[in-house]
Amino acid sequence: MGLRQWLVRRAVSGAHVLVVEAPGAWQVRVAAERAVTRRGWRLARSPADADVLIVCGHPGPQLTEVLDRVWDQLPGPRARVVALAVGEVGGALDQARSWLLDDPQQRDEAAQRPLSPAELEDTDGEGDADGDDHGDMDHGDMDMSGPGGIALAMGGDDRDGLAMDVLHLPLGPVLPHWPPGLVLHCALQGDVITEAQVEVLDSTDDPTDDPTADPTATQHAARRCDAAVDLLALAGWDALVVEARLMRDRLLAEDTDQAAPLHRLRDRVARSRTLRWSLRGLGRADSGGDTYDRLLDLLADEPTSSHSGRDYVETLPQLVTGLDLAAARLVVASLAPMRLRPAAAPSGGGHG
Amino acid sequence: MAEVVVQVAPAWALLAALLTATVALGGAGLDGVLAARLGGRPARAGAATPITETARLLRQRRRTTLAADKPLWRIGVGGLGVVALLMVAVVPLGRWTLLDLPVGVVWFNAMDVMVWALVWLAGWGPNAVHSLVGGYRFLAQALAYELPLMFALTAPAVAAESLRLADVVAAQQGLWFVVWMPVAFGVYCLSVVGFSVWGPLAPAAGADIAGGVLSELSGPDRLLLLAGRYALLTAGAAFAVPMFLGGGAGPLLPGWAWVLIKTLLLVAALVAVRRRLPSLRPDRFVEVGWLVLLPAVLLQVLIVAVVAVMGG
Numbered sequence: 005m006g007l008r009q010w011l012v013r014r015a016v017s018g019a020h021v022l023v024v025e026a027p028g029a030w031q032v033r034v035a036a037e038r039a040v041t042r043r044g045w046r047l048a049r050s051p052a053d054a055d056v057l058i059v060c061g062h063p064g065p066q067l068t069e070v071l072d073r074v075w076d077q078l079p080g081p082r083a084r085v086v087a088l089a090v091g092e093v094g095g096a097l098d099q100a101r102s103w104l105l106d107d108p109q110q111r112d113e114a115a116q117r118p119l120s121p122a123e124l125e126d127t128d129g130e131g132d133a134d135g136d137d138h139g140d141m142d143h144g145d146m147d148m149s150g151p152g153g154i155a156l157a158m159g160g161d162d163r164d165g166l167a168m169d170v171l172h173l174p175l176g177p178v179l180p181h182w183p184p185g186l187v188l189h190c191a192l193q194g195d196v197i198t199e200a201q202v203e204v205l206d207s208t209d210d211p212t213d214d215p216t217a218d219p220t221a222t223q224h225a226a227r228r229c230d231a232a233v234d235l236l237a238l239a240g241w242d243a244l245v246v247e248a249r250l251m252r253d254r255l256l257a258e259d260t261d262q263a264a265p266l267h268r269l270r271d272r273v274a275r276s277r278t279l280r281w282s283l284r285g286l287g288r289a290d291s292g293g294d295t296y297d298r299l300l301d302l303l304a305d306e307p308t309s310s311h312s313g314r315d316y317v318e319t320l321p322q323l324v325t326g327l328d329l330a331a332a333r334l335v336v337a338s339l340a341p342m343r344l345r346p347a348a349a350p351s352g353g354g355h356g
Numbered sequence: 357m358a359e360v361v362v363q364v365a366p367a368w369a370l371l372a373a374l375l376t377a378t379v380a381l382g383g384a385g386l387d388g389v390l391a392a393r394l395g396g397r398p399a400r401a402g403a404a405t406p407i408t409e410t411a412r413l414l415r416q417r418r419r420t421t422l423a424a425d426k427p428l429w430r431i432g433v434g435g436l437g438v439v440a441l442l443m444v445a446v447v448p449l450g451r452w453t454l455l456d457l458p459v460g461v462v463w464f465n466a467m468d469v470m471v472w473a474l475v476w477l478a479g480w481g482p483n484a485v486h487s488l489v490g491g492y493r494f495l496a497q498a499l500a501y502e503l504p505l506m507f508a509l510t511a512p513a514v515a516a517e518s519l520r521l522a523d524v525v526a527a528q529q530g531l532w533f534v535v536w537m538p539v540a541f542g543v544y545c546l547s548v549v550g551f552s553v554w555g556p557l558a559p560a561a562g563a564d565i566a567g568g569v570l571s572e573l574s575g576p577d578r579l580l581l582l583a584g585r586y587a588l589l590t591a592g593a594a595f596a597v598p599m600f601l602g603g604g605a606g607p608l609l610p611g612w613a614w615v616l617i618k619t620l621l622l623v624a625a626l627v628a629v630r631r632r633l634p635s636l637r638p639d640r641f642v643e644v645g646w647l648v649l650l651p652a653v654l655l656q657v658l659i660v661a662v663v664a665v666m667g668g
Contacts, residue, residue, distance in 0.1 A: 018408035049567040079419040079574035240635025333564040
């Protein structure tokens with residue numbers, strides 16, 4: 005029993021956490037990310053990788069439904085907690101920790117869970133067809149005779165005029181470094197997106213991700229820094245991601261002159277030839293500017309972007325069609341400034 | 357130090373496996389330390405990362421997906437470590453080797469091509485989009501590094517006029533091959549990073565596809581794949597020692613110690629580059645592979661061949 009307990013304690017000391025942000029709760033998500041890394045825990049990239057699911061903010065009914073399916077995909081031992089405000093994050097993670105440490109309880113729960121997703125589907129009604137992050141396949145009128153009751157893919161002409169299978173894949177809403185509440189319904193051939201449609205979950209009238217604008221200039225700077233984190237993480241530059249997260253946290257704590265960290269980050273980004281080579285030419289918008297330009301713009305003192313959330317929903321499918329998944333993810337992340345509203349009113353001496 | 361290499365009994369494979377695992381664990385520990393330092397946490401906590409992660413994954417439940425191809429999935433996931441051990445088998449540890457093949461260099465090349473199949477199978481197995489995309493990304497990346505790697509392996513063999521590793525080591529008595537074949541060595545190291553799905557060459561397990569080939573793995577399966585990556589990194593570093601770094605040559609210490617030290621240093625260097633660079637996306641990297649790396653390494657082989665003919 006001593007060994008078992010040692011194993012459990014060791015295991016929990018390095019738990020992986022899947023952080024889900026409900027629209028409007030970005031500061032809570034940021035606080036959760038900070039708390040997770042402070043504990044020496046790590047951020048999970050997919051439900052399979054996660055021990056803890058922490059939901060930040062109030063998810064609407066549609067997102068809640070998706071979250072239930074994501075929860076089914078956590079392998080276990082697992083814990084699901086909610087943090088509605090920044091101050092609740094620490095307590096939520098403590099709660100998760102004590103649940104993970106409760107070995108008998110976890111074993112009981114594991115014994116009651118079905119072993120395969122097929123059994124889960126029988127009880128659930130709706131299948132998780134591709135085992136993906138939230139795999140809500142559009143079964144429509146497709147032939148359901150494939151293995152495991154999955155619809156067989158239909159053919160279609162690809163961009164080179166070859167007949168290739170078409171797969172329908174929803175990207176989001178539970179996907180790391182993905183705009184909260186956004187679902188991009190893609191038709192894929194290979195890993196190339198041939199068609200895309202935007203859906204905003206639980207949307208009222210406003211397609212921006214965040215009903216509240218950032219009150220201060222420093223917070224808006226932190227927000228832009230956070231958007232850059234997403235893009236850098238997708239570009240795979242892990243060292244700079246860690247630094248950018250620390251800068252973002254300092255900005256939020258407001259213990260720094262607002263422009264200085266962004267300047268440093270911008271210099272680092274601008275100096276990397278590999279990054280430029282990787283992002284140049286991706287998702288060039290009609291108004292000019294590609295993903296690389298948008299990243300630099302994001303970190304500039306005065307972002308030039310004057311778009312609204314509605315432009316975003318219209319531009320997105322057009323920009324990602326014809327791109328492969330990797331490129332499309334980078335483009336989506338680079339459009340962040342279009343979602344973010346500038347600071348409501350210039351407060352104090354700051355600008356931006 | 358002109359030593360004859362002796363082939364030892366197969367039972368010593370256990371020791372080889374143990375040494376490989378130890379070096380791989382050291383690499384994982386170093387990676388944990390570097391990650392902790394980057395994030396401003398104490399290095400000691402970081403060093404325990406591999407142990408913590410092992411405990412976590414051993415406790416975690418194994419997970420399946422709908423209509424998963426389990427046998428092929430498991431072969432892909434478990435195969436990486438096996439291939440790494442098969443690579444290590446031909447590396448002479450000072451005077452001893454497990455497998456004194458007359459075609460040791462080709463053996464290594466055959467093993468690294470096996471990685472193509474294994475990573476793809478690991479991506480194919482779970483019947484999930486991100487995982488499969490990861491598997492295919494690896495193939496695209498492999499198309500970029502494999503030919504340059506083959507020619508990089510050719511250079512030392514041409515200089516030594518043999519494909520036997522013992523002969524390659526013996527040919528470096530005067531001068532290590534790394535000194536006069538830097539391009540081949542550089543390309544070789546890049547390829548090791550590539551077939552270990554590591555750092556800038558890890559888009560197959562990238563964040564943009566939720567972890568790609570890793571995205572559906574949990575518990576012991578995930579542990580095997582992660583450990584397999586470190587084992588491949590170790591095997592690649594160990595193989596560079598007889599090929600480019602003079603084998604067991606070095607002052608004071610015995611040959612086997614030097615082989616271990618050189619392997620450890622190279623593993624440490626490969627671990628250190630992990631987070632330094634953005635990912636090289638396969639669709640762009642393939643251009644570099646064919647238009648830059650391949651001509652460069654061919655030129656290197658040409659120079660080596662001319663030197664070998666003139667010298668001979």
